[in-house]
Amino acid sequence: MVGIISYGASLPALRLPATAYKEAWGACGARGMVQKAFCAYDEDAVTLGIDAARSALGRLGKNQPAIDALFFGVTAPPFDEKPSAATIATALFDYKNIRVTEISGSPQAGMQAITSAIEYCQSDKGRFALAVAADAPIAPPDASFEHALGAAGAAFVIGPNGPVAEFLGCFSVTHETFGSRFRRRGEEMVSDLELRTRDNLLSIEELGKLTAISDVPKRMALGVDAGLRRSVGRLLGNSEAIVDKIWTEIGDAAAAAGPCALVATLDNMRANQTVLAVGVGAGATAVAFRAGGGLSANRRKGKKFSELIECGRVVNYIDYLKHKRLLSARTGGKG
Numbered sequence: 001m002v003g004i005i006s007y008g009a010s011l012p013a014l015r016l017p018a019t020a021y022k023e024a025w026g027a028c029g030a031r032g033m034v035q036k037a038f039c040a041y042d043e044d045a046v047t048l049g050i051d052a053a054r055s056a057l058g059r060l061g062k063n064q065p066a067i068d069a070l071f072f073g074v075t076a077p078p079f080d081e082k083p084s085a086a087t088i089a090t091a092l093f094d095y096k097n098i099r100v101t102e103i104s105g106s107p108q109a110g111m112q113a114i115t116s117a118i119e120y121c122q123s124d125k126g127r128f129a130l131a132v133a134a135d136a137p138i139a140p141p142d143a144s145f146e147h148a149l150g151a152a153g154a155a156f157v158i159g160p161n162g163p164v165a166e167f168l169g170c171f172s173v174t175h176e177t178f179g180s181r182f183r184r185r186g187e188e189m190v191s192d193l194e195l196r197t198r199d200n201l202l203s204i205e206e207l208g209k210l211t212a213i214s215d216v217p218k219r220m221a222l223g224v225d226a227g228l229r230r231s232v233g234r235l236l237g238n239s240e241a242i243v244d245k246i247w248t249e250i251g252d253a254a255a256a257a258g259p260c261a262l263v264a265t266l267d268n269m270r271a272n273q274t275v276l277a278v279g280v281g282a283g284a285t286a287v288a289f290r291a292g293g294g295l296s297a298n299r300r301k302g303k304k305f306s307e308l309i310e311c312g313r314v315v316n317y318i319d320y321l322k323h324k325r326l327l328s329a330r331t332g333g334k335g
Helices: 018-025 045-058 083-093 107-122 144-148 197-209 226-235 254-266 294-298 305-310 319-323
Strands: 001-012 013-016 036-038 070-072 099-103 130-134 153-161 166-176 219-221 272-279 283-291
Touching: 001 045, 001 107, 001 254, 001 305, 013 319, 018 319, 045 130, 045 153, 070 083, 070 153, 070 166, 070 197, 070 254, 083 107, 083 219, 083 226, 107 130, 107 153, 107 272, 107 283, 107 305, 130 254, 144 283, 153 254, 166 197, 166 319, 197 226, 197 272, 219 254, 254 283, 283 305, 305 319
Parallel strands: 070 099, 070 130, 219 272
Antiparallel strands: 001 153, 001 166, 013 036, 130 153, 166 283, 272 283
C-alpha cells in the first residue's frame, strides 16, 4: 500500500481581480472568476514548484525521508531544453542520487506526475518519491482565454502506507484535441483557436463510463472553470458531489490545477473520506484517495490553501502587464 505522506502548495504573491479586465477590455473572458494568482517578474513555474515542495517536506520535520525520485509536471517551464526537475531537486536536496522526470505537453501533466510517483513507489517498496506540479502559462493579452490563466504549485511526498491519504486507484482517457490550448516549439505563449470545443467535457464524460469508478467519491478535485465544474458530478456518476472552487480565486493553473484542487480538498477532509482528483487536457487522468489518520496532524503543520489565497496582494492591470513583461520598451511588448 502506498499513498501521500505529506502535501503542500504555493501561490505567487500577486492577484489580479476580474474587474481589471472589464475596465481594460470591456469584459472578462473568464466567466465566474473573481481573481487570479499570477507570477511576478522574478517568479515562474520552477520557483512555485520549489516553494510547494518545501512546504510538503517541511511538514515532516525531522521525519523527512530521503527522496529517491522526483516527478515534475508542468506545461510552461522556463527553458525548452534544460531540466527544470533537476533545478528543483538541486534547490531541495544536498544529495545527487535522485532520479528526476519531467512531464509536460498538457494540463494533465500535474496529475501524471502524481501517478508516476505512485507507480514508482509501488514498483520498489520502501522508496519515497516527490511529485511536484507547478505552472504559470501566458498568452497574448488581447486573447480572451488569457484572462483565466493563473499560476500555482503543489507537491506531494509519496511513500509506503500513505498516512495522509491512501492511494485507491487511477484511471485515464486520451484523445486528440483540435485547436484548443497548444504551444508550438520556440513559442512562449499559449495559443487557442477558441473554437468552443467540448474536449474537456468529453474527457470527463469518458472517465465516467469506466466501470472501475462506478463508486465515485463524493469529493472531487479538478481546479476547472465554473461551467465545467457544474457538470462534473453528473458526468462522473455522483450528482451530489462536492467539487472544489479554487478556479474562481486563482484562475486556470494548468498542470497545477488538479493537484492544487487536491490540496484544497485535503484541507477540508476527515479520515476515511474519499476524493477523486482529476487533471484535464488532451484527455483526463483521475486518481482516487482515501484520507488517513495522519491527515489532520500533517495539515496543522502548514498553511491551508485558503490561507495562501488570502495572502495575495491585488495589483492593477498595468502593473500586471509589467510583471508579465508584456509592456517593455526594450522588447516591443513581447516580454
